[in-house]
Amino acid sequence: MSWRYSRWSADHALPIGASERAAQGQEVHAGDVLAAGATYGTPVRVGGARRIGVAPDDLARVMRVPVGGGVERRTVIARTGRRFARAVSSPIAGRLIHQRADGDLYVAPVVGRWVVRSTLDGEVSRSDDGCVTVTGSAWALQGVAAYGPDAIGDIALAVDAPAAELHPSRIDVRLQGRILIAGARATAESITRAHACGVAAIVAGAAPAGGLRVVYGDEATASGANTGPDSPTVLCLIGFGSAPLPREVFMPLVALVGARAAVHTASARLFVFAPESAGDFARNAPSLALSDDWLGARPMDERLALAGVKRFASEIEAEAVSTADGPVPVANVLAFDAPRTPQT
Amino acid sequence: MTTSTELVASVEIAHEARTERVPSGAAAGPVLRVIPGDVVRVVALLGRDPQLARAMAFGALSGGASLVGLVGTHDGRSFVARAELLRDAHPDLIVALAPDRRDVDGIVELAEALRFGCADQHPLPHILVAADERVRDRIAASCPANTIEALPDVRTPAGREALVARLRAVRRRAQADVVLRDEALEAAARAMAVDAKAEVVVLDVTGGATSVIHARPDGLVVGIHERLGVGAAADRVVARAGLDRVRRWIPRAIEAPALLERVFNRARWPDAIPASVLALSLEMALAREAIAHALADAERAGVSLEGAWAAPLLVLTGKLAQLPRAAQSLLVVLDAFGPTGATLVSRAPGDTLVAAGALAARGRVVTMPAVDPIAIVAAMWPRRSAAVRVTDANGVVEERVARGSFLLVPTKGAVAIEMPGTTIRPSAGRLELGVVIDARGRPLALPPRDAERLPTLARWYAALDVLPAEAR
Numbered sequence: 001m002s003w004r005y006s007r008w009s010a011d012h013a014l015p016i017g018a019s020e021r022a023a024q025g026q027e028v029h030a031g032d033v034l035a036a037g038a039t040y041g042t043p044v045r046v047g048g049a050r051r052i053g054v055a056p057d058d059l060a061r062v063m064r065v066p067v068g069g070g071v072e073r074r075t076v077i078a079r080t081g082r083r084f085a086r087a088v089s090s091p092i093a094g095r096l097i098h099q100r101a102d103g104d105l106y107v108a109p110v111v112g113r114w115v116v117r118s119t120l121d122g123e124v125s126r127s128d129d130g131c132v133t134v135t136g137s138a139w140a141l142q143g144v145a146a147y148g149p150d151a152i153g154d155i156a157l158a159v160d161a162p163a164a165e166l167h168p169s170r171i172d173v174r175l176q177g178r179i180l181i182a183g184a185r186a187t188a189e190s191i192t193r194a195h196a197c198g199v200a201a202i203v204a205g206a207a208p209a210g211g212l213r214v215v216y217g218d219e220a221t222a223s224g225a226n227t228g229p230d231s232p233t234v235l236c237l238i239g240f241g242s243a244p245l246p247r248e249v250f251m252p253l254v255a256l257v258g259a260r261a262a263v264h265t266a267s268a269r270l271f272v273f274a275p276e277s278a279g280d281f282a283r284n285a286p287s288l289a290l291s292d293d294w295l296g297a298r299p300m301d302e303r304l305a306l307a308g309v310k311r312f313a314s315e316i317e318a319e320a321v322s323t324a325d326g327p328v329p330v331a332n333v334l335a336f337d338a339p340r341t342p343q344t
Numbered sequence: 345m346t347t348s349t350e351l352v353a354s355v356e357i358a359h360e361a362r363t364e365r366v367p368s369g370a371a372a373g374p375v376l377r378v379i380p381g382d383v384v385r386v387v388a389l390l391g392r393d394p395q396l397a398r399a400m401a402f403g404a405l406s407g408g409a410s411l412v413g414l415v416g417t418h419d420g421r422s423f424v425a426r427a428e429l430l431r432d433a434h435p436d437l438i439v440a441l442a443p444d445r446r447d448v449d450g451i452v453e454l455a456e457a458l459r460f461g462c463a464d465q466h467p468l469p470h471i472l473v474a475a476d477e478r479v480r481d482r483i484a485a486s487c488p489a490n491t492i493e494a495l496p497d498v499r500t501p502a503g504r505e506a507l508v509a510r511l512r513a514v515r516r517r518a519q520a521d522v523v524l525r526d527e528a529l530e531a532a533a534r535a536m537a538v539d540a541k542a543e544v545v546v547l548d549v550t551g552g553a554t555s556v557i558h559a560r561p562d563g564l565v566v567g568i569h570e571r572l573g574v575g576a577a578a579d580r581v582v583a584r585a586g587l588d589r590v591r592r593w594i595p596r597a598i599e600a601p602a603l604l605e606r607v608f609n610r611a612r613w614p615d616a617i618p619a620s621v622l623a624l625s626l627e628m629a630l631a632r633e634a635i636a637h638a639l640a641d642a643e644r645a646g647v648s649l650e651g652a653w654a655a656p657l658l659v660l661t662g663k664l665a666q667l668p669r670a671a672q673s674l675l676v677v678l679d680a681f682g683p684t685g686a687t688l689v690s691r692a693p694g695d696t697l698v699a700a701g702a703l704a705a706r707g708r709v710v711t712m713p714a715v716d717p718i719a720i721v722a723a724m725w726p727r728r729s730a731a732v733r734v735t736d737a738n739g740v741v742e743e744r745v746a747r748g749s750f751l752l753v754p755t756k757g758a759v760a761i762e763m764p765g766t767t768i769r770p771s772a773g774r775l776e777l778g779v780v781i782d783a784r785g786r787p788l789a790l791p792p793r794d795a796e797r798l799p800t801l802a803r804w805y806a807a808l809d810v811l812p813a814e815a816r
Contacts, residue, residue, distance in 0.1 A: 015428075015431075016424065016427055016428055016431060016460070016461060040424045041424070042422040042423075042424065042425075043422060043423050043424055045423070097424070097460070098423075098456065098459075098460045100456050100486065101456070101482075101485040101486040101488075102452075102485075106423055106460075108423075108424055128464040129463070130431075130462075130463070130464025130465055130466070131464065131466075144612045145612065208601060208605060209601070209604040209605045209607070209608040210600065210601025210602075210604050210605065211601070213604065218583070219583075221579040221580070221583055221608075221611070222578075222607070222609075222611035222612050223579070223611075223612075239608070239609045239612060239613070240604075240605050240608040240609050240612075241602075241605040241606075241609065290609060290613050290616050292619035292620040292623065293606065293619075293620040293622050293623050294605075294606035294609045294610050294613075294616065294618070294620075294623045294626070295602065295605055295606055295609070296605070296609070297609065312617070312619040312620070313619060313620050313621055314618050314619055314620055314621050314623065314624040314668060314812070315668040315669065315812055316617055316618065316619065316624070316668050317668075318617050328619070329616075329617040329619055331362075331615045331616055331617045332613070332616050332619065334613065338361075339361070339614070340612045340613070340614065341576065341612075341614070342359075342360035342361060342380070342551060342575070342576040342614050
């Protein structure tokens with residue numbers, strides 16, 4: 001199936017420096033803050049257990065600031081004794097970030113802040129300093145690659161037909177905060193204009209690979225690009241170049257215009273928060289055919305007929321299916337929901 | 345063809361999305377599976393010896409792992425920067441190398457950064473420590489939740505072997521009844537070298553990986569296995585090599601963005617077939633760069649490739665052997681690998697060699713399947729015009745060779761050649777193509793501008809009749 005209403009889980013990896021996060025079991029909505037924290041500058045190592053004459057394992061007992069706590073300059077971090085006190089104090093303002101096995105401590109200045117927001121309506125099923133996972137029910141569409149940060153917004157249609165290309169002229173500031181459905185192709189120009197207009201994300205059949213590199217840099221690969229929070233979000237549903245959306249994918253998107261949605265880039269999924277009864281969206285996955293020169297992909301007829309072994313222009317002989325445009329190698333035809341990563 | 349004393353009815357070889365069975369048809373008995381293996385992400389924590397990084401790179405290449413990070417005790421990074429690097433790398437395995445006593449404090453500092461960065465990673469990475477017991481204890485104290493294992497010094501062959509064995513165990517993900525594709529190919533190369541009493545190089549390019557295996561008749565095998573390929577890892581080739589280096593091998597003018605589109609689509613379309621000539625040319629270009637970068641990485645890791653380049657037998661497998669024309673496989677190998685002497689190049693059809701290698705890797709008695717000899721390559725760089733004599737069933741042909749020459753002498757029946765400057769007289773039975781004389785020199789000089797590059801490529805392609813007529 002292309003569209004599927006199910007119970008999904010979305011992992012939200014946290015950067016270093018989380019200071020608060022949602023508790024396990026907590027109900028959250030897409031867009032809610034799951035975790036917040038600080039980015040650290042160069043830390044300073046401070047003598048700890050040895051300095052105050054305790055064993056490293058006993059240091060926690062005499063600490064006045066817990067690991068992760070904020071400190072000012074000269075804040076007493078740990079202290080022993082009464083009359084002849086021995087203390088460890090912070091040399092800088094910032095946060096006590098780590099206690100070493102030998103009892104020494106690291107204090108780092110805070111140079112920035114970050115927040116991580118949920119991309120699902122649901123319940124927090126895991127919460128630690130590495131990751132917060134949310135599990136919840138939603139309509140979802142699996143893409144092949146996503147670029148940029150997670151995005152949350154209402155769905156808006158920016159093309160009239162599933163084979164249309166997203167034109168920059170269709171994008172203006174009235175679409176701020178929306179997730180745009182972009183048809184067969186979203187060019188680099190449309191992506192950057194949408195970002196400038198405050199659009200939350202673009203969902204398209206394909207985006208030009210060269211354009212993605214222009215926007216996200218040379219680190220962008222066919223698997224996506226994990227970037228900072230200040231870049232646009234793009235979800236490619238089928239491939240790269242140009243790929244008209246199948247009717248089975250596009251029509252539900254039309255029906256879901258205005259619905260709250262989110263793009264989870266780590267899993268390359270579009271979640272739409274509409275009731276299960278919102279429509280008869282869960283149809284069989286349409287077939288997609290990669291073009292002979294690999295320049296794009298297109299949806300195919302529901303009924304495919306095998307054409308036997310054919311010899312192609314490259315002189316490769318392979319099983320083929322018949323299409324109006326000539327035979328296509330069977331290997332170049334995939335279901336919309338087929339796995340796109342190799343088996344291991 | 346392939347005989348085995350083991351109770352294995354067939355061998356099943358996994359490709360990107362499909363599997364092939366050797367022999368084909370339904371299996372009526374136990375099946376041995378050959379898999380590419382999981383991607384294993386390795387981060388090395390290194391002491392001050394510069395040899396450690398190279399030894400680690402060599403070990404990772406031999407074990408088919410991805411070395412995603414090198415963190416040194418003297419790399420100048422802050423504690424937080426190291427922790428961020430380690431967290432972003434999301435390692436499956438950490439290798440701590442601290443053979444020098446002066447490295448102890450530094451390596452413990454790195455272990456602390458590891459705990460700070462990856463304490464909440466699931467599952468926690470295992471730590472392999474190549475250092476004395478006291479260092480291991482201190483690392484264990486810094487990372488109490490991680491499993492710590494001892495490793496011999498990876499600068500020694502025994503240490504490297506231990507590392508490779510560990511990496512392969514992780515790549516199998518605890519599946520007992522599987523053989524990794526690179527293991528199978530190494531076993532096949534070893535068996536072929538012993539059989540032929542000559543050095544053998546096996547070149548394997550698949551969608552997700554490239555292997556260069558050099559086997560000597562005494563049983564010694566050096567394998568380089570890199571996650572660069574012509575399919576799922578095609579985008580990694582472009583990321584490593586740059587688009588222009590891939591584009592330069594395409595024998596027609598093509599815009600870089602359109603080429604990138606094709607690469608990205610191929611990377612996300614498992615087992616896609618190049619139906620057009622342009623897509624086939626792209627696959628050949630990607631194969632060249634994948635091989636070239638695997639070799640470059642091996643050289644950087646301190647692997648000597650002189651023996652491999654001079655090996656008299658070169659066997660091609662995987663996608664490289666499945667190109668429609670033998671000349672296509674040959675041209676890719678000549679451009680990217682560049683044998684230095686007289687070499688018999690063969691293609692292993694289908695997956696039979698991998699299947700036989702998988703059985704051999706399990707210690708079974710196996711006869712290696714026959715490979716298809718396609719050409720004898722006479723690589724030379726003569727100071728002045730020299731003569732190469734080719735003798736076959738039709739008689740003797742003498743070719744005058746000058747620097748820059750690149751030509752094919754088609755042959756019939758058994759072939760022998762005489763080259764200037766060497767007493768070695770390479771010979772072979774029937775060859776699919778004939779004798780290829782390659783006097784283009786190394787490294788290959790491809791002009792940067794299309795106006796000069798395209799005619800040069802066209803000349804090389806035409807010499808071997810590489811592409812169907814419509815593409816020229």
